[in-house]
Structure formats: structure tokens, C-alpha cells
Amino acid sequence: MTRTVYYVACTLDGFIADEHHSLDWLLKQDIDQHGPMNYDAFIDGVGAVLMGATTYEWVLKHQAGSGEGWPYTQPSWVFTHRDLAAPAGADVRFTSAPVTAVHAEAVEAAKGKNLFLVGGGDLIGQFADAGLLDEVMVSYAPVTLGAGAPLLPRRLDLRLRETARNAAFVTATYDVVRAGA
Amino acid sequence: MTRTVYYVACTLDGFIADEHHSLDWLLKQDIDQHGPMNYDAFIDGVGAVLMGATTYEWVLKHQAGSGEGWPYTQPSWVFTHRDLAAPAGADVRFTSAPVTAVHAEAVEAAKGKNLFLVGGGDLIGQFADAGLLDEVMVSYAPVTLGAGAPLLPRRLDLRLRETARNAAFVTATYDVVRAGA
Numbered sequence: 001m002t003r004t005v006y007y008v009a010c011t012l013d014g015f016i017a018d019e020h021h022s023l024d025w026l027l028k029q030d031i032d033q034h035g036p037m038n039y040d041a042f043i044d045g046v047g048a049v050l051m052g053a054t055t056y057e058w059v060l061k062h063q064a065g066s067g068e069g070w071p072y073t074q075p076s077w078v079f080t081h082r083d084l085a086a087p088a089g090a091d092v093r094f095t096s097a098p099v100t101a102v103h104a105e106a107v108e109a110a111k112g113k114n115l116f117l118v119g120g121g122d123l124i125g126q127f128a129d130a131g132l133l134d135e136v137m138v139s140y141a142p143v144t145l146g147a148g149a150p151l152l153p154r155r156l157d158l159r160l161r162e163t164a165r166n167a168a169f170v171t172a173t174y175d176v177v178r179a180g181a
Numbered sequence: 182m183t184r185t186v187y188y189v190a191c192t193l194d195g196f197i198a199d200e201h202h203s204l205d206w207l208l209k210q211d212i213d214q215h216g217p218m219n220y221d222a223f224i225d226g227v228g229a230v231l232m233g234a235t236t237y238e239w240v241l242k243h244q245a246g247s248g249e250g251w252p253y254t255q256p257s258w259v260f261t262h263r264d265l266a267a268p269a270g271a272d273v274r275f276t277s278a279p280v281t282a283v284h285a286e287a288v289e290a291a292k293g294k295n296l297f298l299v300g301g302g303d304l305i306g307q308f309a310d311a312g313l314l315d316e317v318m319v320s321y322a323p324v325t326l327g328a329g330a331p332l333l334p335r336r337l338d339l340r341l342r343e344t345a346r347n348a349a350f351v352t353a354t355y356d357v358v359r360a361g362a
Contacts, residue, residue: 012319012339012355013332014195125327138193142339142355144332146306151194151325158193158323163344163351170344170353174193174323 002107003134006117006124007042008151009169010138015148016119021058025143029168036164037137037171046074047113048106052123053080054149059118060087074116075109077102079123099126125154133176140170183288184315185296187305188223189332190350191319196329197300202239206324210349217345218318218352227255228294229287233304234261235330240299241268255297256290258283260304280307306335314357321351 009026010016017023033040049072051059056078063071070090078084078094079102086092095102106115117124117133127133136158138151158174165171190207191197198204214221230253232240237259244252251271258274259265260283267273276283287296298305298314308314317339319332339355346352 010193012191012195012317013334014193136193140353142341144335144337144339146331146334146336150327153194153327154325155327156325158325160323160346160349160351163346165341165344168341170341170351172321172351 002047002110002112002114004103004115004117004127004132005042005046005135005137006119006127006133006152007137008119008139010140010151011143011145011148012140013144013146014151015145016121016151017058017149018145019147021054021149023058023062025145026141029141029143031169032167035166037139037166037173042137043116045114046116047110049074049076049116049118050102050106050123051076051078051118052120053078053082053084055119055123056080056084056092075106077106098130099123099132100130103127103130103132119149121150121152124152128152128154128156128176131178136174136176138172138174139166140172142168183228183291183293183295185284185298185308185313186223186227186316186318187298187300187308187314187333188318189300189320191321191332192324192326192329193321194325194327195332196326197302197332198239198330199326200328202235202330204239204243206326207322210322210324212350213348216347218320218347218354223318224297226295227297228291230255230257230297230299231283231287231304232257232259232299233301234259234263234265236300236304237261237265237273255294256287258287279311280304280313281311284308284311284313300330302331302333305333309333309335309337309357312359316357317355319353319355320347321353323349
């Protein structure tokens with residue numbers, strides 16, 4: 001059963017990037033790559049990837065900078081109204097369709113695996129608005145920024161499923177409580 | 182040895198109150214009063230209480246509404262430029278002095294116990310700016326608000342000391358890492 005999951009790292013004060021789209025505050029932290037809520041275990045269960053254009057451009061720039069290629073083998077959707085180019089050999093599909101339509105397409109492509117919502121917060125908010133966000137998996141880095149890109153700019157109730165420490169991080173998995181549920 | 186501690190509940194996205202100063206999102210949550218990072222254990226170690234005027238007025242209104250009196254037996258300082266009245270029988274001192282001066286006074290009054298910074302975030306930021314914030318103890322409620330009063334509007338590095346689940350909450354205790362330390 002496919003679940004739609006927002007898997008993200010965040011500051012204590014709820015920012016997923018600083019004012020200059022930087023993740024320097026995140027990348028300097030200690031993490032146990034085999035510990036709770038680790039990326040490898042998570043990405044193994046992912047069948048499709050969805051993200052906004054700012055996140056897409058950050059991934060491209062960051063991966064190019066580190067000499068790595070496009071990080072996802074899964075079919076990936078990028079929400080944008082602009083004319084962007086896909087990395088060579090990558091299955092990247094640009095769309096300006098409503099989230100509901102893209103969600104249905106991605107669920108089909110994921111073949112029972114989960115959808116990974118990478119960011120940013122406002123795109124996640126659109127999925128939540130449409131009742132399509134199932135789960136939030138958040139890793140809190142031991143930092144406050146005071147300003148930046150918000151985690152999830154909506155009013156939502158969640159239910160804590162599990163929490164654990166991973167090195168410098170507090171990790172937590174939440175189910176989204178749907179209105180009326 | 183007196184430590185200066187910001188003990189606070191927060192949403193997943195870093196807000197300590199909603200846009201209307203409400204804590205309804207917090208007060209509806211399940212909590213184990215004897216569980217990790219519980220209030221009774223914390224307040225036992227507190228020798229003085231410091232807060233901003235908005236927080237003070239929320240406490241007064243909330244306690245009056247619930248028929249309880251002023252909740253603190255410890256000497257309490259309220260930072261304000263306004264002319265406010267103290268509740269009958271309560272040791273509440275209004276001040277517009279710099280945080281460093283009030284901090285020194287409160288440390289002396291606390292007689293080796295800790296200082297409890299109640300809020301709001303900007304006052305805590307002033308303590309951090311002055312290098313006087315030692316510890317952040319935060320309980321994350323399973324809610325996002327998207328807007329409201331910020332947890333701690335500064336850029337700070339912290340060190341995770343411990344984390345645990347308490348019913349609906351993820352609790353975490355951090356030491357503030359001072360610049361140059």
C-alpha cells in the first residue's frame with residue numbers, strides 16, 4: 001500500500017533551509033548512516049519522488065558540486081511553471097498539473113512502494129490540502145536559524161508513531177490526522 | 182550551579198503560540214505528568230522565573246480563567262516597558278533593565294537553583310545574544326501551525342543531551358554551544 005511521505009531534516013525552530021537556500025547547518029551534523037530513520041532504509045521503500053523546483057535546483061547544484069549524478073533511480077516529478085532541463089539519463093518529469101493528478105500518476109509508477117515528497121514546504125502543504133499527505137518523517141538538527149524556508153506552512157494535526165535519537169539528531173515519524181478522521 | 186533554561190512546548194514547525202496567542206493546540210495533547218521532562222520535576226529545580234510581558238499576560242489570563250492563582254512560588258521577573266500590576270501575594274517584579282542586570286539579580290535570588298525562561302522567543306534571543314542561555318528543553322507537540330510566535334528567533338548551535346517520548350510529545354534537552362566554545 002503506497003504511502004505519501006514527507007521525509008525531511010529540519011532545525012529546532014522549523015526551517016528546512018536557511019534564507020539563502022543553504023543546508024550548511026545540516027551537512028555539518030553527525031549522523032549514523034545505519035541508525036534510526038536512516039536515508040538508505042527509507043529510500044529502499046520509495047517508488048517515486050516528487051519535489052518543487054527550488055528543491056530540484058538545489059539537488060542539481062549540490063550533486064554537481066560534489067561530483068555525483070542525479071541521486072534518484074525512481075521516476076521523479078518536479079513541479080514547475082518554468083522550462084527546466086533534466087539531467088542526462090535521469091527519469092525526471094516536469095509538471096505544472098494539479099497535485100492530485102500528479103499524485104495518481106506517481107502512485108501508479110511507484111508499484112506499491114511509497115512516494116517521497118522531498119520539499120519544499122509549500123508543495124507539501126498542497127498535498128496536505130488535497131488530503132494526500134500520509135506521513136511526516138522529520139530529523140531535527142541541533143540548530144536554530146530564526147528564519148528560512150518553513151517545514152510545512154499549514155495547520156495540521158499529526159499522531160506520533162515513533163521517535164529515536166540518531167547521533168546529533170532527534171528523529172520522529174508522524175501520521176497525518178485527516179480532518180474528520 | 183545555576184543554569185539558565187528555556188523550558189518550552191513547541192509545534193513541529195517551531196511555534197510556541199499561534200497567531201492569536203492561543204495554546205489550544207498544546208493543551209489538547211496527551212501528556213504523562215510523571216514522564217520524561219515533566220514539569221513537576223523541572224520546576225522543583227527552579228529558583229527564579231523570567232518572562233516577557235505577553236507571556237505574563239497569557240499566564241494571568243489562563244490561570245484566572247481556570248480559577249488557579251499565580252503559578253510560581255519562585256521570585257519572578259517580567260520584562261516590560263508598561264505599567265503592569267502584580268497578582269496579590271505573588272513575588273513578581275517588573276523590569277525594563279538589560280537582561281544581563283536582571284540575570285545577575287535572578288541568579289542571586291535563585292540560590293544555586295536554575296533560572297526558568299518561560300518565553301517569549303525574542304526575550305530568549307536576548308539572553309542568547311548576551312551569552313546567558315545555557316539550555317533549551319523543548320517538548321514537540323504533534324501539530325503544525327504554519328504561523329505564530331517563533332521558538333527562538335536567532336541563529337544558534339546546540340548539542341543534544343537527551344531525548345525521549347512523553348505520550349504525544351517528543352522531548353529533547355539541548356546545551357547551547359557558545360560562539361568560540
